[in-house]
Amino acid sequence: MLQVLANRTYRHLFLAQVIALIGTGLATVALGLLAYDLAGADAGAVLGTALAIKMIAYVGVAPVAAAFAERLPRRTMLVSLDLIRAAVAVFLPFVTEVWQVYLLIFVLQSASAGFTPAFQASIPDVLPEEKDYTRALSLSRLAYDLESVVSPMLAAALLSVISFHSLFAGTVIGFLASAALVVSVVLPSPKPSQPRGVYDRTTRGLRIYLATPRLRGLLALNVAVAAASAMVIVNTVVLVQAQFGLSQSDTALALAAFGGGSMIAALALPRLLENVPDRVAMLSGAAILVAGVLAGPLASSYYLLLSLWFVLGLGYSLAQTPSGRLIRRSADAVDRPALFAAQFALSHACWLITYPIAGRVGAAMGLPFTFILLGIIGAAALLAAVWLWPKHDPDVLVHTHVDLPEDDRHIGDAVWSEAGYEHSHGYVVDDRHPKWPKTS
Numbered sequence: 001m002l003q004v005l006a007n008r009t010y011r012h013l014f015l016a017q018v019i020a021l022i023g024t025g026l027a028t029v030a031l032g033l034l035a036y037d038l039a040g041a042d043a044g045a046v047l048g049t050a051l052a053i054k055m056i057a058y059v060g061v062a063p064v065a066a067a068f069a070e071r072l073p074r075r076t077m078l079v080s081l082d083l084i085r086a087a088v089a090v091f092l093p094f095v096t097e098v099w100q101v102y103l104l105i106f107v108l109q110s111a112s113a114g115f116t117p118a119f120q121a122s123i124p125d126v127l128p129e130e131k132d133y134t135r136a137l138s139l140s141r142l143a144y145d146l147e148s149v150v151s152p153m154l155a156a157a158l159l160s161v162i163s164f165h166s167l168f169a170g171t172v173i174g175f176l177a178s179a180a181l182v183v184s185v186v187l188p189s190p191k192p193s194q195p196r197g198v199y200d201r202t203t204r205g206l207r208i209y210l211a212t213p214r215l216r217g218l219l220a221l222n223v224a225v226a227a228a229s230a231m232v233i234v235n236t237v238v239l240v241q242a243q244f245g246l247s248q249s250d251t252a253l254a255l256a257a258f259g260g261g262s263m264i265a266a267l268a269l270p271r272l273l274e275n276v277p278d279r280v281a282m283l284s285g286a287a288i289l290v291a292g293v294l295a296g297p298l299a300s301s302y303y304l305l306l307s308l309w310f311v312l313g314l315g316y317s318l319a320q321t322p323s324g325r326l327i328r329r330s331a332d333a334v335d336r337p338a339l340f341a342a343q344f345a346l347s348h349a350c351w352l353i354t355y356p357i358a359g360r361v362g363a364a365m366g367l368p369f370t371f372i373l374l375g376i377i378g379a380a381a382l383l384a385a386v387w388l389w390p391k392h393d394p395d396v397l398v399h400t401h402v403d404l405p406e407d408d409r410h411i412g413d414a415v416w417s418e419a420g421y422e423h424s425h426g427y428v429v430d431d432r433h434p435k436w437p438k439t440s
Helices: 002-006 008-069 074-094 098-126 130-159 164-183 198-211 213-243 248-275 278-294 302-320 323-329 333-365 367-388
Strands: 396-401 415-417 420-426
Touching (some): 002 008, 002 130, 008 074, 008 098, 008 130, 008 164, 008 198, 008 333, 074 098, 074 164, 098 130, 098 323, 130 248, 130 302, 130 323, 213 248, 213 278, 213 302, 213 323, 213 367, 278 302, 278 323, 278 367, 323 333
Antiparallel strands (some): 415 420
């Protein structure tokens, strides 16, 4: 897996991702302490609102940012967004009102909503070989999981010698280092052959996404992933500390068990995907998630919970990590930023729905009922994915054109039939192919 780091451009991008993630993790810890400093016992409500603002920014801003990404050099856009995130982190230690936290969080997460899809879309251009790209996806998954473990530990160590306000300095350094690493490489910036309007650019990713059968299946899988992970993220502390009467360190260990399962799956995925189709791997991961959540009420002890969380981590990574491969297959280079933005927005929209279900239903109806409810939601999503994502899903499709002029170079190899000009090639939804062929 580490062989892909021999590519200088990818190595710098990966280091930029890791450093920015650690900085963001430090900010997460510091924000919790800042919320308590400002709101006291109401800190949970402040953080809950901040999380909702984050999700709203992700869902609403990502497609708009993708529209501008088409007009800007990719490196310029990424560096500018890193600098915006660093500037917001500079102001966070000086806030004195809760509304100021909300405003700065919205700006920070809006910049992240523009940065992340554009960053993700750059990796397939840097690593065009599918095997290398798969390794990069697994490395990225490992980076996210390790950050969830390393950042709190680093924050705890730093808080023994500095105040929590100073943790934001680590965030600033992280974003500035990320910008410097991005500046140090040359990134491709594919442009469309014809200028596009604002509406077309803003909605393009969503239209391609919903017109592509495998991506409609991915959307259903996003729901299954969000249902299971919301239960873990929202209710681990309730299960460990309220139900089992254990400590904060036990809560951290339970979350680490989930992350450990995810990391092991990520390590195994590059070799697994050489022999197993994406559809089989991802549906299997979702099935593990559904089975695990439905079995949740049976986790009557802490050690059973650790085992269950580990299994859910395996399913989470197996169902989610290969999604970049699907998006890479489903768009030309010029449309990938828009398509990654659509996946970013839609996947977070799923969490925007499942987080409140996990929290509010858990508080009102109890955790066993919540396990079953989210398991049923996940099972319905899994069945929808099986139905929406065709088992036969080749890249090359035979199709016809009826609306292109005879001298169009695209149909130079086509054969005329009663249905139109017929030919085959690697098929993606684009200007010449606005719909998926019915014959496929």
